[in-house]
Amino acid sequence: MGKGAGATRVTARLPPGRGWDHSDRPMTADPQMLGRAAEAIRAAEGLVVMADAAIGSEAERAEFGGPEAFAQAYPPLARQNVGPEALASPGIFAQDAALAWGYYGRRIERCRAGAPHEGFAVLRRWLEAKPQNGFVFTSCVDGGFQRGGFAEERIVECRGTLLHVQCAKPCCAATWPVPADLALAIDPETLRAGGAPPRCVRCGGMTRPNVLLAADEAWSSGRTLAQQVRFRAWQGSLARGRFAVIEISGGGGPTVREAAAQLAAAGRVPLIRILPATVADAGDAMVLAGEPAAVLPELAVAVG
Numbered sequence: 001m002g003k004g005a006g007a008t009r010v011t012a013r014l015p016p017g018r019g020w021d022h023s024d025r026p027m028t029a030d031p032q033m034l035g036r037a038a039e040a041i042r043a044a045e046g047l048v049v050m051a052d053a054a055i056g057s058e059a060e061r062a063e064f065g066g067p068e069a070f071a072q073a074y075p076p077l078a079r080q081n082v083g084p085e086a087l088a089s090p091g092i093f094a095q096d097a098a099l100a101w102g103y104y105g106r107r108i109e110r111c112r113a114g115a116p117h118e119g120f121a122v123l124r125r126w127l128e129a130k131p132q133n134g135f136v137f138t139s140c141v142d143g144g145f146q147r148g149g150f151a152e153e154r155i156v157e158c159r160g161t162l163l164h165v166q167c168a169k170p171c172c173a174a175t176w177p178v179p180a181d182l183a184l185a186i187d188p189e190t191l192r193a194g195g196a197p198p199r200c201v202r203c204g205g206m207t208r209p210n211v212l213l214a215a216d217e218a219w220s221s222g223r224t225l226a227q228q229v230r231f232r233a234w235q236g237s238l239a240r241g242r243f244a245v246i247e248i249s250g251g252g253g254p255t256v257r258e259a260a261a262q263l264a265a266a267g268r269v270p271l272i273r274i275l276p277a278t279v280a281d282a283g284d285a286m287v288l289a290g291e292p293a294a295v296l297p298e299l300a301v302a303v304g
Contacts, residue, residue: 031302033288034298034299036286037286037302038299038303038304040244041244042303043244045130045131045132045242046127046130046131046133046135046242046243047126047127047130048136048137048243048244049123049137050136050245050247050249050256050260050263051136051138051145052139052140052250052255052256052257053140053250055119055120055140055248056140063107067083074106074191076189076191077103080190089213089215090168090213090214090219093206093208097197097206098193098194099192100208101193101197102191102192102193104162104208105186105197107162108182108209110142111142111162111163112163114144114147115147116145116147117292118293118296119296120149123150123246124149126303127150132234132243133154134154135154135156135231135234137156137231137259138156138158139159139253139255139256141157141159141162141209142162143162153230154234155227156224158224158255158259159212159224159255160209160210160219160223161223162209163177163178163209164176164209165177165198165207165208165210166210166219166220167200167205167220168206169200169205170200172200172202174201174202174222175210175222176201178209179198235267241269242269244269244272245269245270245272246274247260247271247272247275247285249274249275250275250276250279251275251278260273261285270286271285271286272285273288274288274289274290275289
């Protein structure tokens with residue numbers, strides 16, 4: 001899309017009660033805009049998917065939906081007047097390990113139980129069909145892309161993941177997967193962990209999820225840095241302008257939106273944005289408004 005053309009917005013919604021086979025229903029979005037986005041996807045030799053919690057599970061979205069959404073997702077914490085700010089502090093593991101691991105343990109349970117929506121499969125098929133495949137850059141920490149079948153070596157988790165742990169001190173830079181048999185015995189009335197959390201493999205001390213928290217000087221970033229090195233190497237292997245960027249965001253936090261805009265501008269490549277209908281947008285991008293679970297299958301029909 002040429003400079004100064006401005007953003008164009010179309011809206012797609014998922015009709016209630018429908019499955020994910022959209023081949024027999026009319027498109028709700030402007031066919032011309034869908035066609036332009038589809039052509040950019042077809043022409044690209046590789047794709048970069050950049051996503052925040054807007055693509056994730058309902059449990060993941062609750063973490064960023066404000067106090068009301070958080071209280072609805074975690075009633076025991078609301079009754080104790082415990083909000084997301086306290087739980088996002090690295091110090092919570094030293095101050096109240098049972099509460100910290102009860103909360104993060106419940107999030108880990110939800111991550112493992114959640115099934116990715118059809119939009120993940122659409123994105124994976126596109127990447128796998130490209131000569132240069134592609135990469136995912138995400139601020140989600142729920143492992144949704146891995147559960148959706150994306151190759152681990154093609155994912156950058158810029159805020160880390162709930163599904164790996166690290167030493168809470170930390171005594172070392174090591175991270176390792178959450179044990180498959182993790183048993184925290186979480187009390188449903190208080191959301192406090194009765195069981196023992198994982199211990200550090202080096203010092204035997206307290207662990208915490210390998211997630212970047214607020215003002216977090218204790219986060220072990222090595223795993224994410226290694227992912228970023230692979231991402232940069234992949235970018236360097238491409239001819240200039242031979243990939244496209246697909247941004248899926250809620251329009252709130254700047255991490256994914258800024259990274260997508262910067263990457264598209266630096267590479268002079270198409271930027272396709274899937275945003276909530278309520279989010280205003282400006283700039284040189286193709287904008288499809290609606291839920292990713294509805295927009296992506298519809299776009300897949302246009303791509304063919």
